[in-house]
Amino acid sequence: MNTNNHDMFSPLTFKNGVELKNRLVMAPMTHYSSNPDGTVSDEEISYYARRSKDVGMVITATTYVTPNGKGFPNQFSAVEDNMVPSLSKLAKGIQDEGAKAILQIFHGGKMCPLSLVPDGDVVSASDIPANSEAVKPRPLKEAEIEEIIEAFGETTRRAIEAGYDGVEIHGANGYLIQQFFSPYSNRREDRFGGSLEKRMTFPLAVIDKVQSVVAEHADESFIVGYRFSPEEPETPGITMGETLKFVDVLAEKKLDYLHVSLMSFFSNARRGVEDLNKMRISYLLETIDNRVPLIGVGSIYTAEDAKKAFETGIPLLALGRELIIDPDWVEKVAEGRDDEIITEIHKEKQEELVVPDPLWKVIIHTPGWFPGV
Ligand SMILES: Cc1cc2nc3c(=O)[nH]c(=O)nc-3n(C[C@H](O)[C@H](O)[C@H](O)COP(=O)(O)O)c2cc1C
Numbered sequence: 001m002n003t004n005n006h007d008m009f010s011p012l013t014f015k016n017g018v019e020l021k022n023r024l025v026m027a028p029m030t031h032y033s034s035n036p037d038g039t040v041s042d043e044e045i046s047y048y049a050r051r052s053k054d055v056g057m058v059i060t061a062t063t064y065v066t067p068n069g070k071g072f073p074n075q076f077s078a079v080e081d082n083m084v085p086s087l088s089k090l091a092k093g094i095q096d097e098g099a100k101a102i103l104q105i106f107h108g109g110k111m112c113p114l115s116l117v118p119d120g121d122v123v124s125a126s127d128i129p130a131n132s133e134a135v136k137p138r139p140l141k142e143a144e145i146e147e148i149i150e151a152f153g154e155t156t157r158r159a160i161e162a163g164y165d166g167v168e169i170h171g172a173n174g175y176l177i178q179q180f181f182s183p184y185s186n187r188r189e190d191r192f193g194g195s196l197e198k199r200m201t202f203p204l205a206v207i208d209k210v211q212s213v214v215a216e217h218a219d220e221s222f223i224v225g226y227r228f229s230p231e232e233p234e235t236p237g238i239t240m241g242e243t244l245k246f247v248d249v250l251a252e253k254k255l256d257y258l259h260v261s262l263m264s265f266f267s268n269a270r271r272g273v274e275d276l277n278k279m280r281i282s283y284l285l286e287t288i289d290n291r292v293p294l295i296g297v298g299s300i301y302t303a304e305d306a307k308k309a310f311e312t313g314i315p316l317l318a319l320g321r322e323l324i325i326d327p328d329w330v331e332k333v334a335e336g337r338d339d340e341i342i343t344e345i346h347k348e349k350q351e352e353l354v355v356p357d358p359l360w361k362v363i364i365h366t367p368g369w370f371p372g373v
Contacts, residue, residue: 071116127139196246258292
């Protein structure tokens with residue numbers, strides 16, 4: 001029997017002493033709705049406010065750390081100090097409703113659309129395109145890699161100045177940090193590529209930089225988390241076995257939490273470990289062995305799904321699409337109104353759900369992404 005079966009409404013205290021009022025987190029979700037100058041729009045603030053009352057912590061949509069890291073149209077920016085007031089407005093919008101505000105920070109690497117990066121200069125670890133139709137990215141020079149590491153530090157400083165409770169380093173979903181860890185995307189032969197250990201160099205350098213900026217500019221209550229994707233479909237590609245070795249290193253990095261990116265919480269490992277009938281979450285929890293809290297995520301639509309997820313021993317659970325579909329999901333579970341939870345998008349309820357236009361359009365025009373579409 002699993003002895004770590006947490007009550008989702010019990011508080012969680014991070015090792016830095018910060019307490020979350022419960023174990024439910026809003027997952028980071030890009031909303032494509034910021035102003036043309038890169039500032040956060042009022043519609044985005046309303047969207048977060050509608051979802052920040054009941055969860056313990058909100059992880060924002062990802063923001064980019066350098067101009068050539070912009071991954072989405074109308075993504076909000078954190079590349080310059082003049083963005084601090086905009087970032088601050090977002091932090092306050094979340095915190096005023098009662099949740100901790102975590103800014104997710106990234107560089108899109110080869111996933112950035114050509115039209116969004118200066119001079120169409122799409123960069124990555126190596127020259128492997130994102131897909132068969134994408135451009136060949138330009139491999140970054142070592143000095144440029146150092147500049148990007150520095151930029152992660154600068155964005156962290158801006159997050160501190162803007163009043164966030166923490167940052168999450170986005171090392172998942174195929175973006176630049178993952179491109180460096182991936183044996184598919186990273187074919188380098190310098191200190192940033194080659195062996196598994198060398199492929200960890202860039203992600204670990206980003207973590208070190210972020211932590212050094214936090215030590216210099218914030219007090220110990222500032223939270224630093226790291227998100228990763230456990231496996232890639234390509235061969236070669238990240239396997240569960242490689243991820244467990246990486247997670248073993250991450251668990252010693254004095255991070256406040258780790259966050260696995262999954263579309264299905266209960267999915268099994270694909271390759272690189274002995275038992276392919278065993279859940280990725282179980283492998284991760286075993287390897288982490290309570291050294292750092294792990295956030296799980298993925299298709300937790302019902303209260304029953306969430307209860308089953310906590311039975312694995314997961315300390316924190318993130319909800320993404322579920323909170324777009326039903327912003328009152330957490331309140332309903334807290335009040336035992338499980339059967340009132342809405343699990344499919346209602347196409348005529350945009351206004352009631354407080355979702356900005358561009359995000360709403362993406363949702364209703366992408367079949368299969370959201371239940372009900
Ligand atoms: C509209 C949308 C935007 C997303 N944007 C991000 C993002 O900015 N950063 C990130 O790490 N994950 C992003 N994700 C992935 C989610 O954080 C989450 O891992 C995924 O949706 C599975 O969880 P769910 O089933 O609770 O939605 C996004 C997902 C959706 C649906």
